[in-house]
Amino acid sequence: MTMPRLSVVIPSYNQAAYLAETIESVLGQGYDNLQLMVIDGGSDDGSVGIIERYRDVLDVAISEPDGGQTEAINKGLMRADGDLVTWVCSDDTLLPGSLDAVAGAYVAAGRPAWLAGRCQQMDASGVLLGVEPRSEGITLRDALLRSPERPFAFPQPGVWWDPKLHRSLGYLDASLHYCMDFAWWLRLMSSGYSPVTVEAVLATYRMHEASKTCAQPEGFIREHLRVERFYARRLSLRERWRVFRRTAYQYRSAELARVSGRPWSSVVRRPWWLLSQQVRGRLWAGDASCSLAA
Template identity: 30%
Template sequence: MLPKLSVITIVYNNAKDIERTILSVLNQSYKNIEYVVIDGASTDGTLNIIKKYEGRLAKLISEKDKGIYDAMNKGLALATGDYVLFMNSGDEIYELDTVEKVFATAPNADIYYGETEMYDENWNSLGQRRHQAPETFTWRSFKYGMSISHQAIYIKRSLTEPYDLQYKYSADIDWIIKIAKKASSIVNTHLYVAKYLVGGMSKQKHRESLKERFKIFNHYYGFIANLINHVVIAFNLGFYFLKHRRTND
């Protein structure tokens, strides 16, 4: 019996991109997919686009929420699959046979993960994420940054719990670390599994996100270790931009 995958899409006022995301899920060659869409009471025509496909969705909710992680918790509460995958509006499952390939890599893993390709707002490829997915992933793997994107990780639903709503911007990091601590089998698919739309988070939100991330890493890795790890992060970031500036010159 093929494991059932619950794919959850969160959307709010994104008529421009939602259809791409929906089709990347509904057109998968893998047949045991339950698709849950949570719309935050969009007012820009997003809901009309979703409703074109309502007959093929397992669940559709359109109502106001208290932010992205509240919406994601609603999706988790409705999911009934063996595994869950968040594929939020604007992002795509990499190819139409990706889910099939992911589950073919190994039976019954707690977590499957892979690589992500980045895209700009005009859907031009920006290549691989700066943080490459680690060869081996554990709960300690995020100490130098979020090395696996949220869209590139398939998680056994029995290991999940609601997102911690004290975090407004980085609850996904806390959520994945918690789950990875409980997981006994984590499989690197060695596949590109997701296309990620690079978002335009404001500088203020980005700063808040970094503060939250630092707090989360303190909790899991300890203050001193986290401080040292952030020196390494800063060095790696500087080296990355220097290298790419030279490449572009």
């Protein structure tokens, strides 16, 4: 039996410290029916030399200025010819055996439109940390009406889908730079495609100071709110209000955390926040003696 063809897109920009490790994590699995693409945004840190070193074994190798990570990923998705595709950021890795696991789960499940496995966090030096949570039995409604304590979670390097879906649903939203994956999952669900969940841990997700997840959390929050409120229009009026309240609280909580020890400085600029019992509770439980100076 011919194994499913798997397409992997590696978007990269100035990640020479990790790029070779990411490429090797894919090639080193010895999966025969593979399409591997590296899409670089015109790096100037030595990444181009690494790409040249692997050019003979890459199906697509591009290094040119682009509009950011989402545009780079879309370049790869447009060239994907596999049964399934994913992208792996150039500071993340696929775990040994993950390609065989994906192919096996795909065939066993009757070749579904998309599937979601698990991911493991990794620190900057490559030490493996905990396995990230992954939501189960998710629909669009479930994803949007989740509680802050049990958020919707499909760690991106563990998710694979049929690239032909892009022909009818379009490509990633290039206006998004932080949660384009989250927006794509919601687009799939809103179009009637339910994911098959896979228990295998398929990839690692590296946490380091330069990663967008760690360095720019506010960007993630703003985009998540925008995306969630867009898809909430498909819910009832009452459910939309629930989404609005939760996302507003998440934004307020992020603002309070961002000011690091001076939550009152955020509230004093937005006194209407005090109408929220949740915000008042956070303030009283925290450092209520902070200066009120902005």
